[in-house]
Amino acid sequence: MKALEKIIHNLDPKFEKxxxxxxxxxxxxxxxxxxxxxxxxTKKGAHIRDGVDLKRTMFMVVLALIPCLLFGIYNTGHWHxxxxxxxxxxxxxxxxxxxxxxxxxxxxxxxxxPLVIVSYAAGLAVxxxxxxxxxxxxxEGFLVxxxxxxxxxxxxxxxxxxxxxxxxxxxxxxxxxxxxxxNILNVALTARAFLYFAYPTAMSGDKVWKSGTDDMLVQADxxxxxxxxxxxxxGDLASFVGDSPVVAGKVMSSSDDLVAAxxxxxxxxxxxxxxxxxSVGETSTLAALLGGAILIFTGVASWRIILSFFAGGxxxxxxxxGAGANAYMDVPGYYHLIIGGFAFGAVFMATDPVTAAxxxxxxxxxxxxxxxLTVLIRVLNPAYPEGIMLAILFMNVMAPLIDHYVxxxxxxxxxxxxxxx
Amino acid sequence: xxxxxxxxxxPSEPLFSKKNKKLITxxxxxxxxxxxxxxxxxSALAITVQVEQAxxxxxxxxxxxxxxxxxISLLRNLIPSRVRIIVQLVVVASLVIIVNxxxxxxxxxxxxxxxxxxxxxITNCIIMGRFEAFAMGNKPWPSVLDAVGNAVGYAxxxxxxxxxxxxLGSGKFWGMEILPQGFYEMGYMNNNLMILPPMALIVVGIxxxxxxxxxxxxxxxx
Numbered sequence: 289m290k291a292l293e294k295i296i297h298n299l300d301p302k303f304e305k306x307x308x309x310x311x312x313x314x315x316x317x318x319x320x321x322x323x324x325x326x327x328x329x330t331k332k333g334a335h336i337r338d339g340v341d342l343k344r345t346m347f348m349v350v351l352a353l354i355p356c357l358l359f360g361i362y363n364t365g366h367w368h369x370x371x372x373x374x375x376x377x378x379x380x381x382x383x384x385x386x387x388x389x390x391x392x393x394x395x396x397x398x399x400x401x402p403l404v405i406v407s408y409a410a411g412l413a414v415x416x417x418x419x420x421x422x423x424x425x426x427x428e429g430f431l432v433x434x435x436x437x438x439x440x441x442x443x444x445x446x447x448x449x450x451x452x453x454x455x456x457x458x459x460x461x462x463x464x465x466x467x468x469x470x471n472i473l474n475v476a477l478t479a480r481a482f483l484y485f486a487y488p489t490a491m492s493g494d495k496v497w498k499s500g501t502d503d504m505l506v507q508a509d510x511x512x513x514x515x516x517x518x519x520x521x522x523g524d525l526a527s528f529v530g531d532s533p534v535v536a537g538k539v540m541s542s543s544d545d546l547v548a549a550x551x552x553x554x555x556x557x558x559x560x561x562x563x564x565x566x567s568v569g570e571t572s573t574l575a576a577l578l579g580g581a582i583l584i585f586t587g588v589a590s591w592r593i594i595l596s597f598f599a600g601g602x603x604x605x606x607x608x609x610g611a612g613a614n615a616y617m618d619v620p621g622y623y624h625l626i627i628g629g630f631a632f633g634a635v636f637m638a639t640d641p642v643t644a645a646x647x648x649x650x651x652x653x654x655x656x657x658x659x660x661l662t663v664l665i666r667v668l669n670p671a672y673p674e675g676i677m678l679a680i681l682f683m684n685v686m687a688p689l690i691d692h693y694v695x696x697x698x699x700x701x702x703x704x705x706x707x708x709x
Numbered sequence: 710x711x712x713x714x715x716x717x718x719x720p721s722e723p724l725f726s727k728k729n730k731k732l733i734t735x736x737x738x739x740x741x742x743x744x745x746x747x748x749x750x751x752s753a754l755a756i757t758v759q760v761e762q763a764x765x766x767x768x769x770x771x772x773x774x775x776x777x778x779x780x781i782s783l784l785r786n787l788i789p790s791r792v793r794i795i796v797q798l799v800v801v802a803s804l805v806i807i808v809n810x811x812x813x814x815x816x817x818x819x820x821x822x823x824x825x826x827x828x829x830x831i832t833n834c835i836i837m838g839r840f841e842a843f844a845m846g847n848k849p850w851p852s853v854l855d856a857v858g859n860a861v862g863y864a865x866x867x868x869x870x871x872x873x874x875x876x877l878g879s880g881k882f883w884g885m886e887i888l889p890q891g892f893y894e895m896g897y898m899n900n901n902l903m904i905l906p907p908m909a910l911i912v913v914g915i916x917x918x919x920x921x922x923x924x925x926x927x928x929x930x931x
Contacts, residue, residue, distance in 0.1 A: 446896055460911060464918065486902035 296320050318419075318426035342468075346431040348588050349636070352579035353435050353569070356632065359562055360569035361400045364443040365392030367498040367565045368399070374513040375504050385563050396443075399499050400568055403438035406447045410454040411437070418463050429468035429475065429642070430458065436476035436636060439569025440629070440677075443499040445483065445490050453479040453486075473684050474643050477677055484677065492673070494519035497565040512537065520566050521554045521627040526670040528615040546615040559626045570629035580635035589639035592651040597634035600659025601625050608667050616667050624663045633676040634659065643684040650687070650694040657690075658683040724850070732854040736862035739924065743866045744917045748834040753867055754909040756826050760883050763871035765812065765819050767864030769827060773804045774836055774856040781844035782852035788845075797840045798831065805830050835863055870912045878903030 296319075302308045303316045321343055369382035369392060382388045411430045419426050437454055461478035462471040484491045494517070495501045501518045505511075512518070517537025519527075527534045528546055536553035540546060554564060562572025569575075583589035605621025612618050624630060638644060638658055645654035658679050665675025672678060723729075742748045749770075756762045780800050781788075788796045809827045812820035820827065830836065839859055844852045875881055877900045880888040888897070902908050921927050 448896075449898075460914075464914070482902060485905060486900045487898050488901060490898070 292323075296323065313423065315416075315426075317424075342428045343431070345588055346428045348586050349432045349583065350435050352582040352588075353432075353439065353636065355575035355578045356439055356569040356572060356636075357400070357404075357435070359572040359575040360439060361396035362389075362392055363396070363562060363565075363571055364399050364499055364568055365394070365396035366563070368392075368395050368443075368500045371498040371501050371504050371516060371518065374516040375507040395499075399443045400438065402447055403441060403443070403445070403450055403568065404435065406450045407437040407454050408434040410451040411458050414455055414458040414463070418467065422467075424467075427468035429462070429471075433457070433475040433479075437479045439632070440476060440480045440567050441483070442491065442496040443568050444496050444502070449483055449487055449490060450479075453483045456482045469642055471642055473681055474637050474640050477637055477681055477684075480677055481681060494523055497523075497567075518565070520673070521550075521559065521564050521623075522666065522673040524550065524553075525616055525619060525627075525666070526673040528619075529670045533615065542615070547618045547620075550619060554623075554627065556623070556626060559623070564627065566627075567629060570632040573626045573631040576631035576635045580631075583635065583639065588641075589635065590641075590644070590651050592648060593639045593644055593655040594634055596652045596655030597638050597659040598625055598631075598655075600656035600661075601630060601634075601663050602659070603656075604660035604663040608663065616670075621663075624666065628666070628674050629676050630659075630662060633662070633680055637676075637680050638683070643687060645687040645690045645694075647691050647694040649697075650691045653690050653694070654683055654687055657686070729851060729854050732851055733858035733861075736855075736858040737865070738862075738920070739927065741862045741866065741920075742835045742838070742859050743863060743913065744920055745927065746835075746838070748838055749863055750910075750913070752826055752829065752833060753863075753870060753913060754906045756823060757867055757871040757874050757909050758878065758904055759822070759875050759881075760868065760871045761819060762822050763867045765816065766823060766826065767860070767867050769805075769808045769812070770830060770833065770836070770863055771857070771860035772808055773801060773830055774839060774860045775853055776804055777801050777836060778839055778844040778852040778856035779849055781840045782847060782849045785845050785847075793841075793845065794837075797837065801836055801840070802831050835859060866913065866916060869916065870909055873912050874903045874909060878908075 299316070303310065303313045309316070321341070366382075366385060369379045369388060373379040373383055379388075382392070408430075411434045412426065415426050415430050434454075437450065437457070441450060457475045457479035461473050461475045462468065465471050480491075490496060495505070496518075497520050498518050504516075515537055517524075517534070519534065519537075524533075524535050528550075531542070533540050533542055533544075533546055535546065535549045538549075540549060558564065560573045562574060564571050580589065580594055584591045584594070601624050602621055605624045608617040609619075609621050634655075638655060645651050661679035661682060662675040665672055665678055669675070736742060739745065743750065743753055752766060756766045777797075777800055781797060784796070784800075805828065808830070809820070812823070812827060839855060843855045847855070872882070875883075876887065880886060880892075880899050
């Protein structure tokens with residue numbers, strides 16, 4: 289290792305200003321700082337320096353995402369075989385969550401890995417182009433975005449869509465504001481929002497959440513077989529507000545006890561572990577919390593945001609329970625925390641240090657409002673079954689305002705103390 | 710009085726002198742009403758979903774601006790400055806009524822799609838801006854040139870945005886399918902976001918971005 293480090297640092301002068309390969313500096317800087325701690329030395333001011341630079345911070349987030357990724361791979365495989373089993377009796381045993389483990393893992397890998405590769409390839413290509421134009425190394429921010437983007441997609445989304453969404457998000461969401469650290473909106477959510485509004489049929493509805501639903505429908509003459517359902521728990525919940533509520537593929541008459549039917553179809557423990565259909569990496573609250581623990585332990589993410597985000601969602605869920613004007617509002621508040629992408633968004637998206645609020649109290653307000661807004665969009669606007677994407681993007685925009693008021697309050701409080709003294 | 714003054718000056722300046730040419734070319738790029746002055750954005754967002762609408766909108770603005778600038782310039786010494794905005798409004802409103810009648814008579818379907826936006830030309834900031842900033846203080850001929858420059862500067866941005874939005878958003882150009890069916894069979898889909906207004910803002914933003922990186926003198930110091 290030492291020898292390699294020496295070789296690489298011996299090359300330094302050739303890439304510096306005036307060196308032979310000056311033009312290739314961005315590429316060189318990226319590789320060398322990825323492998324070894326950068327050797328810049330602080331010239332003035334504080335001299336205490338940690339070896340953890342932005343690249344390593346970001347890498348910690350990627351590590352924390354691995355539980356979600358692994359679970360998402362398996363979950364994708366499971367729901368593929370589950371939906372197939374309705375036209376292909378061979379797979380009927382696979383409806384049990386753990387049967388056919390190997391097959392499910394292989395199918396999941398075949399679906400999820402291309403998403404990850406395309407997202408990284410497209411994003412890093414854009415980053416390199418901008419790096420060369422502006423003459424800096426690869427910006428580290430994309431290490432995380434590149435992993436977050438595939439995890440927020442339904443497994444069946446076409447790869448070209450992932451590519452253009454990634455390019456759009458990196459260029460319009462980040463580079464136009466000046467690159468990593470300057471963006472107003474979370475890059476991964478920008479990519480998702482772009483796809484959500486650009487290609488709604490590929491990103492929502494009840495045919496995209498279980499990989500292979502389209503193929504299954506072709507075999508079944510375009511009629512959903514009895515008992516099969518392609519909807520997510522949130523999709524079902526959104527239908528409660530309409531005329532013909534559906535729970536896990538069964539059409540109910542609205543006078544039935546919808547909440548009880550929902551609770552038996554989506555067992556809270558299953559939903560918590562993540563054994564429900566949804567976007568690749570978002571379904572498992574458990575995996576997201578595991579990642580969250582890593583992030584909090586290493587000090588990368590703010591516990592204030594995560595905690596208050598959950599609190600906000602829970603409180604607003606209880607408020608809805610209290611109002612109880614329709615079946616959706618009667619669904620126990622804690623359900624909102626374990627279905628859909630709530631935990632994933634709260635842990636990985638809302639805590640993005642660039643776009644979140646910066647002050648301590650600001651973070652708490654930011655989380656509380658974000659969580660509440662998520663449930664508000666879900667329950668009161670069934671046109672958008674999943675509210676967390678829009679809620680976090682909205683809070684991203686509001687974060688500077690929250691910080692402003694927190695700072696002003698502090699100034700006022702101290703001025704008061706000064707006056708009375 | 711003023712007319713006799715003009716007659717004295719007129720022969721000394723050719724119709725397309727350097728100064729007059731600049732009146733046309735400036736608003737096309739370095740002083741574009743949309744991308745630099747950021748005026749008339751509302752209509753640029755609203756009617757750029759299809760090229761056809763954008764074209765008729767641009768043509769209407771061109772007509773209104775040329776004749777408006779011309780009339781205001783001719784009237785400029787008669788208009789009391791206290792009521793000048795009202796006079797300008799009367800001029801532009803009568804021109805817009807003419808445009809609206811013509812559109813309704815000859816291209817009724819376009820007129821229906823443009824709906825209120827034809828009427829809203831009255832409040833289009835570019836038009837009021839040119840009346841106030843140019844026609845009130847300049848002779849008829851330069852005013853006409855200024856109107857042509859600004860209206861064409863407005864038009865090309867509108868058309869570029871509309872081409873992007875119509876081709877990418879609905880796979881059409883001027884209402885005709887231009888993307889081969891094979892594209893869709895391979896899994897291509899129209900980009901629905903292009904049809905929504907935010908995308909018009911982003912396309913205009915990208916044009917501004919390109920313009921400023923080509924001409925750094927446009928970038929403000931901070």
